[in-house]
Amino acid sequence: MKTHSSAAYTHLVEANLSTKDLKAVVALSQTKSFGQAALLVHLSQSALSALIARVETQIGARLFERTTRAVELTDAGHVFVAHAQELLRDTQRALQAISDTVHLKTGSVTVAALPSLAASFIPKIFAEFSQCHPEVRLALLDTLSGPAFDLVRDGKVDFALTAADPKQEDLAYEQLTEDQFLLICPDGHPLCDHRGPISIESTLDYPHISMSGSASVRQYIDADLLAKGLHFSPVFEVDHIATIGALVREGLGISALPETATSLLQTERLTKLPLSAPGIRRPLGIVKRRHSPQSSAAKELEALIRTNLYRLSSLLK
Known part of the structure; x- marks a missing residue:
């Protein structure tokens, strides 16, 4: 009762x-x-x-x-x-x-990006975003494409800017632009006297310096030469763009790098040369989880990246 x-x-x-x-x-x-x-x-x-x-x-x-x-x-x-x-x-x-x-008075956004983008394009976008929305916390993880996919999948980042299409059902990829490779030589190198663009295969008699096989930079060079029946064997394999620049500057080899990466090098005693058409192009795009809602802050930052692509395009010219 x-x-x-x-x-x-x-x-x-x-x-x-x-x-x-x-x-x-x-x-x-x-x-x-x-x-x-x-x-x-x-x-x-x-x-x-x-x-x-x-x-x-x-x-x-x-x-x-x-x-x-x-x-x-x-x-x-x-x-x-x-x-x-x-x-x-x-x-x-x-x-x-x-x-x-x-209204973006609070919140947070975490982005994963290739090291070359994290050190060139992204900081300018972050600075512009922070001026408009100072209370939103931003975080940047510079990482290779493979780990970036895992970060997106696990929800540890809102989205990633990468060079590769993961082609996986749970991830959505959209290409935003392309990154043209250039040849980097020390001043006075014989190739500096070459008139006009240079084919990558014609440079293989010279020692090359490149990134390790896990980096997208290396993967696009390998794929281009493999399609021509050639094998790429650099004399130095390193993990950082700055190290490549220092080795080239000392005359230890030449290097093929995307233009976003070359923009990070100290240009003294280095010469940038164009590769002959079609050259090597690295696609750059955004990776997100499929059918996963984004926060207002993440949407705003992504929109800012898209509308400011002219900045990246100017780096690639």
């Missing part, structure tokens, strides 16, 4: 009250007047009276003692109003947090 208190508790748990209901009860508790409270919540007095009666019925307890002179809270009413005010504050805080997120 249910007691009166347990029945009231059941009514309270099962009550389906709206924010409007809570505001009406709080307004009446503060004004102690149906007329004034009705004005505050934009209801007629009769509508407010009906609303209060419905709330009391739903929770199974009287909230107000009504007399001809005043409206006073009952003990249950005091408890209810205290919790109602807290619920209204929580609701307002939640709405404000959502508004801040939508």
Whole structure:
């Protein structure tokens, strides 16, 4: 058999009250007047009276003692109003947090990018974004394409800028631009006297310096030469663009690099030469999870990257 208190508790748990209901009860508790409270919540007095009666019925307890002179809270009413005010504050805080997120007053975006992009193109975009949305936290992970796919898949980054299409069902890839390879030689190298573009295969008699096989830079060179029946065997394989530049500068070899990468080199004592058509082109694109919603901040940053591609294009000319 249910007691009166347990029945009231059941009514309270099962009550389906709206924010409007809570505001009406709080307004009446503060004004102690149906007329004034009705004005505050934009209801007629009769509508407010009906609303209060419905709330009391739903929770199974009287909230107000009504007399001809005043409206006073009952003990249950005091408890209810205290919790109602807290619920209204929580609701307002939640709405404000959502508004801040939508309007980019808060939030975070994490991007994975190829090292050459992370050191050239992306910082300018981040700086522009941060000027407009200083409260949004940005994070950048410079990594090769393979690890970048895993970061996207695991939800550790919002999206990645890579050179390769993962061709995997759970990931979506969209090419945004291309990166043209150039030949980098030390000043005074015999190839510097060559007139016009140079084919990559005609340079193989000279020692080459390249990145390791896991890097997209190396993979596109390997694929181009393999299609011509040639094998690429660099004398140095390193992991950092700056190291390649230093080795070339000291006359230890030449190197074929994407133009975004060459923009990071110290140009003194180095000569950049074009490769003959069609050359070697590295596609650059964005990788995201399929059917996964993006935050407002991530969408805004992605849009900024797209609309500012002329900056990257200027690097590639």
